[in-house]
Amino acid sequence: MVTLERQNIYGWPVILDLFFAGAGASLYLLGYVLHLLKTTTSLIYFFSGLGLVAVGTFFLLWDITIRRRIVFLLANPRSWTTIGTWAISFFLLCGIIYLATFSFPLLPKGLRNLTGIISTVTSLLIMLYPGFLISSIKAVPLWYTPLTPLLFFSVNLTSGLATTLLVALYVAEPLSLISGLERATMICLCFQLILLFLFLLPGTRNDAATKESLRQLRASHFFLKIALLGGFLPLFLFLKGNNSFAILGIIFVLTGGLYLRYGIINAGVYLPRFEL
């Protein structure tokens, strides 16, 4: 008899970190792109992005038992956790300095450019590293696939676009920008659903652990819930072309993104450890 164990080490703090930090970093990156394209002058995108990453970092720290040693997290450049910690540290530091250069015009212009570029590059790293970290775990075959980084990046980008749209609606940006963001969110949402569908196909992964992971996901109607509530429903709401519907659509996109992370993390089943 084969005994299969589901991972129970990554819990809600990690899932909430993935959600907040992923969406926040993506929001910051998109805010920077909008500034580069001169389609907005509002700094709220940067503030919100930094805030969300800070919330995510809080949950990450919550999950660590000896927090006074967090500086040790920077020690192993071969570990994705270390790469992520460096990225978050530089992002928060440079992001704060970048925003400060707008409040203190006497600060050199070069500092603004430098911190702007560093914080944007690190925001991209924050979006990318969780997927690579999870996909490096060979013992959990559901995660150990090149699709995992792509899926996590795509879900981060979609959550970030939805949050950017929410901020754009809040600051009453021009209609052209709002409809552009809506279109981009819809395209990313479709891309994310296709990726999730491919991710959940057994394909060449015929091992007992992947089968058990997929069985658990099927039992909870995971794909159906994501596709309907986090996919088709928000698409329908965005197509209505009304701000109230768009806000409702954003809420569904974000909830779907959170549920997707929860589902994938919780469905991680280890290879049968002691099969003779």
Added chain:
Amino acid sequence: MVIDLKKCIGCHTCTIACKVKNGTKPGIFWNIVLDQERGTYPLVKRTFIPRPCMHCQKAPCIEVCPTRASYRTEEGIVLIDENKCLGCKQCMVACPYGARYLNEAKGGYFTGTVTPAEELLYSKRPRGIVEKCNFCASDIEEGKEPFCVTTCPLRARTFGNLQDPESEVASLLAVRGGFNLLAELQTEPSVFYLL
């Protein structure tokens, strides 16, 4: 380490000996014995599989550890530096054998109290860090064998230097073969099993 599954009768002496020696808290097992049933009635076979840390030569726990608290000694033993570990649990997720545990329990084995013996043993184990089998590294330094090896009543375990062709472990593997658990993951465990 070489474990002869034909000799193991599932008495759990190694599990208890390990707990007594290392003073691990409830729910933490540096060594466990798994019970596996194969086949269907009437052709059923029962095998006991003792599971210490595999001390992999390509240990995933060392690769993912962001603090470098997990490390390998020159002798090939994977250890945890208690002063560097912060309990991020990445190594626990990465270990394919489930051999790592977070020490966070407060109580002892008896409800509502911690006995003086438990208090003494638990004081050696700092809370909030990850723990696992260390092959009784301090005993090995003194030329002794790990406690689970010396206490096994059936002498199912043999400990030695796998690199030395004259050693007992090397000759056992040469004569009877031997296999690793989850060898397909290419972690190169230092614990071999004989069937």
